[in-house]
Structures are given as structure tokens and as C-alpha cells.
Amino acid sequence: MDAAGNYEDVLYDVQDRIATITLNRPERMNSFSGPLLQEWEHAIRRSAEDDGVRVVIVTGAGRAFCAGADLRASGDEDRVLMADRNAGERRNSLRHSVHRVPQALQYLDKPYIAAVNGAAVGAGMDMASMADIRIASDGARFGMSYVNVGLVPGDGGAWLLPRLVGTQRALDLIWSGELFDAAAALEMGYLLKVVPHDDLMAETRAYAQRLAEGPPVAVQLAKRLVYRGMAQPFTEGLEAAQAAMTIVQSTEDSREGPRAFREKRAPQFEGR
Numbered sequence: 131m132d133a134a135g136n137y138e139d140v141l142y143d144v145q146d147r148i149a150t151i152t153l154n155r156p157e158r159m160n161s162f163s164g165p166l167l168q169e170w171e172h173a174i175r176r177s178a179e180d181d182g183v184r185v186v187i188v189t190g191a192g193r194a195f196c197a198g199a200d201l202r203a204s205g206d207e208d209r210v211l212m213a214d215r216n217a218g219e220r221r222n223s224l225r226h227s228v229h230r231v232p233q234a235l236q237y238l239d240k241p242y243i244a245a246v247n248g249a250a251v252g253a254g255m256d257m258a259s260m261a262d263i264r265i266a267s268d269g270a271r272f273g274m275s276y277v278n279v280g281l282v283p284g285d286g287g288a289w290l291l292p293r294l295v296g297t298q299r300a301l302d303l304i305w306s307g308e309l310f311d312a313a314a315a316l317e318m319g320y321l322l323k324v325v326p327h328d329d330l331m332a333e334t335r336a337y338a339q340r341l342a343e344g345p346p347v348a349v350q351l352a353k354r355l356v357y358r359g360m361a362q363p364f365t366e367g368l369e370a371a372q373a374a375m376t377i378v379q380s381t382e383d384s385r386e387g388p389r390a391f392r393e394k395r396a397p398q399f400e401g402r
Contacts (some may be wrong), residue, residue: 139166147184147342149177156192161200174234184342189245196254239350245334246270256285267327270312277307345383346401
């Protein structure tokens, strides 16, 4: 960001209660730079804190979603691999660079949708895997390409991918490092849907708009229940559901929904 707080490597736009974060280094296939990671993190936190935002979309400019680490970077530009540094200097290299994005996402209760417009490889695929929903262009390509350069998944991929496609499939993708297309990603359950490339943003925004028109308190608490439930015994999940239900039942939205149903009209959820 510049001194005035304006983004340089990310575009940020809010319309109709939907924030769109666009990675904007098309000449480098949106590979990571220090400023891009800093701005991406900032945009996520900004979205989380803005009551006028109900859904967040992330996509890429140009022909790629995100190519992960910039393998051409070196010296002071290389904030991720730090190939010319010793182990002591590298010990926090990921925590202070690429991990800033998943750390920020831990506090985003709002739906987070990846509109995968092109290549999502290496840590770029990990970044797509962090989304709640993935909608892809029919021209998108994916790959856990770390092994091709002698590395392991460094941005949460080894944790995320088995939860999305199962352990066996995840290991095959990580060990092979092979690229695969959107049709294969859809078949294995990695994507929600695949759409024609030229329709990607319109389709993604239409999906996001349906969520944005829903009751935001219920939508956000449901997201918490799902993710926290993955690490809880069932009985704790039931207790968490009771607590969440107590909150939503106290909202005006919980009364607006049944009232709109009785009056045969679309509900107007205000998030209170």
C-alpha cells in the first residue's frame, strides 16, 4: 500500500454488499509479492470489519488466479522461499508472508468465494482451497506443484486438501504435482461448479448475491458451526448449535423470515 493506504497489487471494490478482491499482478500471473500479500490480508480484514459487506469474492486479473510463490524473485524480493538465507533466517518466512492470508481468514465469518479464472498452482491452489466455495472458469487449471521444485505444501494445502477431496486423492495430487483441468476438479468435488470463462464473474456474483440477500447473522454463525464442528465431538457441536440458535432467535431477521413467508413476499434481512 502507498502512504495514503491505497492498494497497488490488489483491487478492492464493494457493490451490492459484495466485496471483490482482485489480485492484480497479471504480468507475473498474480504470484506473491510482499505488497500483494500485505494488501490481500488487509482487504480480508477490511471486509470482515465492514458491516456493509456480507460476502467476499476473490479472483485474479489476467490469465491466472494465482501462480503461488514468485520463483523468479530473489534477494529482498523473495519473502516466501528466502532461498539465499539460512534456516535460522527462514524460520518465520511463511508466517510473516504468505500465512498472513489464511491467518486473516480465520476471522472472516462471511462467505468467501474464489472465482478461479485461470491457473491456480502451488500456493495459489492452496489459496483457492481456503475459500468456502470455489467456482471456476472452464479454462482454469490446478496443480499442487510443490514437489516439482522439491518443496512441500507450505500454505496449508496438506491440511486443507484432504478435507476437500479425501486423503487418497490429496496425496496423489501432492505427490504427483500434475496439473489438472476444471472438469477433473469438479468431478473430485474440489469445485462447486464450472462455468464458461466469459460468464465466470457474472455467475459468481449471482451466487454471491443470493447469499448477500440472506440473514447475515445466521449465515455467519452457520459458517462457524461448520468449521468448528470439524474439530469437535458431536455433543460439543450440539451445544454450539444451541448457543448459535439462541443468538439468531433473538434477531429481528428471525421474525422477518416467517413474516415474509406468511405474507408471500421476499424477506428483507437487515442483519439485526
